[in-house]
Amino acid sequence: MCNDNVIRRFAGVFILLSVALGFLVSPNFFYFTAFVGFNLLQSSFTNFCPLEKILGRFGLFGCRASGASAR
Structure with a gap:
C-alpha cells in the first residue's frame, strides 16, 4: 500500500x-x-488504484505490490 x-x-x-x-x-x-x-x-469506490500497483512493482516511495510481504 502507498501513502x-x-x-x-x-x-x-x-x-x-x-x-x-x-x-x-x-x-x-x-x-x-x-x-x-x-x-x-x-478508486474511491473500489479501493483499486492502478498507479499504486505500478509504484509497488517499482518499489517507489515505500509502496509495495499487493500480496508482497513487509520486510
Whole structure:
C-alpha cells in the first residue's frame, strides 16, 4: 500500500501537466486529464488504484505490490 499523499501528488502532477499540454500542444491531452479523474473516482469506490500497483512493482516511495510481504 502507498501513502495516500504519494498518489495525490502523482495525480496532481499528471492533471496539471495534461491541462497545460492541452492548452499549449493539443486539445487531445484533455482526454488524459479525464482518464486520471476517472481513475481517481473509481478508486474511491473500489479501493483499486492502478498507479499504486505500478509504484509497488517499482518499489517507489515505500509502496509495495499487493500480496508482497513487509520486510
